[in-house]
Amino acid sequence: MKRRTAALLLALSWAATALAAPLRLQAVAPQVYFVQGEAALGTPGNRNFISNAGVVVTPAGVIVIDALGSPALAESLLQAIRAVTPQPVRYVIVTHYHADHIYGLQVFKSRGATVIAHQAGRGYLQSDTAQLRLQASRNTLAPWINARTRLVPADRWLKEDEVLELGGVRLQLRHVGPAHTPEDLTVFVEGPRVLFAGDLAFRGRIPYVGQADSRGWIAALSRIIAAAPAVIVPGHGPASTEALADLTLTRNYLQYLRDTMGRAAAEMQPFDEAYARTDWSAFEALPLFQAANRMNAYNTYLLMERNPP
Numbered sequence: 001m002k003r004r005t006a007a008l009l010l011a012l013s014w015a016a017t018a019l020a021a022p023l024r025l026q027a028v029a030p031q032v033y034f035v036q037g038e039a040a041l042g043t044p045g046n047r048n049f050i051s052n053a054g055v056v057v058t059p060a061g062v063i064v065i066d067a068l069g070s071p072a073l074a075e076s077l078l079q080a081i082r083a084v085t086p087q088p089v090r091y092v093i094v095t096h097y098h099a100d101h102i103y104g105l106q107v108f109k110s111r112g113a114t115v116i117a118h119q120a121g122r123g124y125l126q127s128d129t130a131q132l133r134l135q136a137s138r139n140t141l142a143p144w145i146n147a148r149t150r151l152v153p154a155d156r157w158l159k160e161d162e163v164l165e166l167g168g169v170r171l172q173l174r175h176v177g178p179a180h181t182p183e184d185l186t187v188f189v190e191g192p193r194v195l196f197a198g199d200l201a202f203r204g205r206i207p208y209v210g211q212a213d214s215r216g217w218i219a220a221l222s223r224i225i226a227a228a229p230a231v232i233v234p235g236h237g238p239a240s241t242e243a244l245a246d247l248t249l250t251r252n253y254l255q256y257l258r259d260t261m262g263r264a265a266a267e268m269q270p271f272d273e274a275y276a277r278t279d280w281s282a283f284e285a286l287p288l289f290q291a292a293n294r295m296n297a298y299n300t301y302l303l304m305e306r307n308p309p
Helices: 003-021 071-082 105-110 121-125 130-141 214-227 242-265 271-277 289-307
Strands: 027-029 031-033 053-058 061-065 089-093 115-119 156-158 160-164 168-175 185-189 193-203 231-236
Touching: 027 160, 027 231, 053 130, 053 168, 061 071, 061 160, 089 160, 089 185, 121 130, 185 289, 193 214, 193 242, 193 271, 214 242, 231 242, 242 271, 242 289
Parallel strands: 061 089, 089 115, 115 156, 193 231
Antiparallel strands: 027 031, 031 053, 053 061, 160 168, 168 185, 185 193
16 A cells, blocks of 8 residues: 555655746747657656657647657647647657657647658558557656557558648658658658758667668668758757768768678677677767667667678
8 A cells, every 4th residue: 555655645746846937938040849769768757758840830739749758748738839830739749659759649649739740650560569668668658658648640651752732831741761661751841941850860869770670770871861951850869950970970870880780790609708808999988889889789689690791
């Protein structure tokens, strides 16, 4: 009984904090904003606020890019949006179906927003992996992720690139996967030339590679650099006005993984031995290196075994 009471009090404390502290919108261009998640793993203490979300305000309504990592965060984002405009959220664009970007979708959906994503995301959404991840999150991220948290499919599954126009503002939705995920979308706001890159771009921290097609990811980064957007909002980390400098870190890290783990796989070195012999000094000071690098290297090793360069 005491344990249950303590847990309830803690949940109420967190809920009060969530309601009292709306997220802070950072302006990157006139009427274009984002909120920046922590460079950390998701925990109950941070409400799974570890990714970014974008906000584009138009005279006819608001477009949100990604929905953050919990319904409570989505509610806090709505509070922040209401502080700058009375317009409702008309659309939510999902850059990819990873948990820290989608668990807030149900909040926007319940307010009447149309959810847009690339059709390649259906595979993950319908997979056992997605369901198991949600169940694990209900255990590790309670009370923010709980039995009422659900996976929300898109209302519109894109088959090809498209231009979304609202209130005279045009956004180019481009499918650039398979890269970080098969369904990766970038969102380019014409006029101010702001690019929301999703998890193609990580600034100031080690990326999460997972089952990514790193060859496609590197190619996508090169295309983004060549397009020379004025501002890039990454999926994680601060916005950037220096595309070449800031995207090069992610591209170089991915290429280093491919080079080192690809060579080890080709020479049939055991992974543990190859990992221990690799010089990680160029990246080991970055946030989340200890949490993510070994897994990234192992997944890349397996990838290079199956698909050598």
